[in-house]
Amino acid sequence: xxxxxxxxxxxxxxxxxxxxxxxxxxxxxxxxxxxxxxxxxxxxxxxxxxxxxxxxxxxxxxxxxxxxxxxxxxxxxxxxxxxxxxxxxxxxxxxxxxxxxxxxxxxxxxxxxxxxxxxxxxxxxxxxxxx
Numbered sequence: 546x547x548x549x550x551x552x553x554x555x556x557x558x559x560x561x562x563x564x565x566x567x568x569x570x571x572x573x574x575x576x577x578x579x580x581x582x583x584x585x586x587x588x589x590x591x592x593x594x595x596x597x598x599x600x601x602x603x604x605x606x607x608x609x610x611x612x613x614x615x616x617x618x619x620x621x622x623x624x625x626x627x628x629x630x631x632x633x634x635x636x637x638x639x640x641x642x643x644x645x646x647x648x649x650x651x652x653x654x655x656x657x658x659x660x661x662x663x664x665x666x667x668x669x670x671x672x673x674x675x676x
Contacts, residue, residue: 551619558615565612569640573649584649602659609637609663617671633664 568575573584580588591603613633620629637660644650 551622554615554619558612558619561612561615565608565636566640570643570647572647600655600658601662602653602655605641605656605659606663609633609660610667611663613664613667617667630668633668634661637661637664 574587575584576588577586578584580586589604591607594601594603594606616629616633620626623629638657641652641657641660644652644656
């Protein structure tokens, strides 16, 4: 049933949203703490995308790509779809900007570009898919 599918995806999306906000606003690296017992060490799961002087954080790209997929699938047939798109874009920027103020965290353009690209690529795929 499509309604059950959407309900499950909304639950997963909202859980991911809370988890993402918590991880982003935590003063230090929760994943570094779990993996290395070191709050100051950020794990690198993949190599960043680099083109000349322009680098995009692959970790951030993958997180926001997956997060956006769940968001798009959750609100596919919802009146709030356009609001979701705005939320995804704004949260991809605001969460990284918070790293300017959070202790043990640092703002990085590579991370910001990864966040935005993850959201934008899902939106492009969605637009191509619906046409």
